Amino acid sequence: MIRKKVFHLAQLSAIGLTGYYIGQCNGKNTTQDCIEVDGKLLTSLPALPVFGTVSAAVPYTESGGSKDTTRVSQIMKYGFPGLDNIRSYDDYVLSYDRRTRVPHWVFEHLTKAHIAKNDQVDRSKCDFMPDESIHPFFRSLNSDYKGSGFDRGHMAAAGNHRLAQKHVEQTFYLTNMAPQVGEGFNRHAWNRLEKHVRKLTKLYDHVYCCTGPLYLPRKESDGKSYVRYQVIGANTVAVPTHFYKVVVGEAPDGTLDMEAYVMPNQKIPDETPVSSFMVPPETIERAAGLLFFDKIHRSKLSRINGKKV
DNA sequence: TTTGCTGT
Numbered sequence A: 001m002i003r004k005k006v007f008h009l010a011q012l013s014a015i016g017l018t019g020y021y022i023g024q025c026n027g028k029n030t031t032q033d034c035i036e037v038d039g040k041l042l043t044s045l046p047a048l049p050v051f052g053t054v055s056a057a058v059p060y061t062e063s064g065g066s067k068d069t070t071r072v073s074q075i076m077k078y079g080f081p082g083l084d085n086i087r088s089y090d091d092y093v094l095s096y097d098r099r100t101r102v103p104h105w106v107f108e109h110l111t112k113a114h115i116a117k118n119d120q121v122d123r124s125k126c127d128f129m130p131d132e133s134i135h136p137f138f139r140s141l142n143s144d145y146k147g148s149g150f151d152r153g154h155m156a157a158a159g160n161h162r163l164a165q166k167h168v169e170q171t172f173y174l175t176n177m178a179p180q181v182g183e184g185f186n187r188h189a190w191n192r193l194e195k196h197v198r199k200l201t202k203l204y205d206h207v208y209c210c211t212g213p214l215y216l217p218r219k220e221s222d223g224k225s226y227v228r229y230q231v232i233g234a235n236t237v238a239v240p241t242h243f244y245k246v247v248v249g250e251a252p253d254g255t256l257d258m259e260a261y262v263m264p265n266q267k268i269p270d271e272t273p274v275s276s277f278m279v280p281p282e283t284i285e286r287a288a289g290l291l292f293f294d295k296i297h298r299s300k301l302s303r304i305n306g307k308k309v
Numbered sequence B: 001t002t003t004g005c006t007g008t
Helices: A002-013 A071-075 A165-170 A182-202 A281-288
Strands: A034-037 A040-043 A086-088 A092-097 A102-110 A150-154 A177-181 A206-214 A242-250 A256-264 A301-304
Touching: A071 A092, A071 A102, A102 A177, A102 A182, A150 A182, A177 A182, A182 A206, A182 A242, A182 A256, A206 A281, A242 A281, A256 A281
Parallel strands: A256 A301
Antiparallel strands: A034 A040, A086 A092, A092 A102, A102 A206, A150 A177, A206 A242, A242 A256
């Protein structure tokens, strides 16, 4: 176990997470943050979960890739939007917000192969499941969503992870969910946006997709602005007011194009085109407190939202 | 098609 942790640390150092360590063993509330191995207390690292459900650095051997290239470093090639409570799964990476019980951001890397039809993969066999790597105080449960009227909406879409049954199953962790309006949003307008992102793999060899919630202020009748959002269930899971997607496509000739979208978490008329939700990426960064694709010099971007820059 | 829910 200890050797394995050292390996993980070495792997993650390569992608710029060294020095990210917050100890939690203080004799109080230590059930999930510390683990006893061979009579010694091991402190879990936020970026390096010791639980079997998550793996920080599994070498990606699917297509003969170098053993030095981890799937995590492929997915996160253009930078981490933030570093709060990182969890990495076999085919996506997220940052979890303990306060809202909803992720800050979820990162995916798509290619044609990842979304190709695969008869070996069956979504109907998947179950929504709580993520045991999150402390119980901050963990969302199926019971929180039940009867709430909201869908358990995937941030990393199940349809983006068809390479392996294990990959699609891991998108069903509740760490990857946020309460979404079902009719007219998750099952319709938002779904259309997800399909649009998948279609980008026809134009680009590599598509990098970052998805997450927003809690936007709104001016109320007293003329002042407030951030107001519903919470659901015993664990008070936050219902985001909006969701964003920031997407970068890498063309065969190496040019990079970016698209950024914000959609309100509400019923949206069916005829509304996806393009009408485009916004300047900077507005999402300011609202979310995150920096997207900060390893890409903006001068290397050919287009933003379809316009030359 | 893909996104999910509720009721049995």
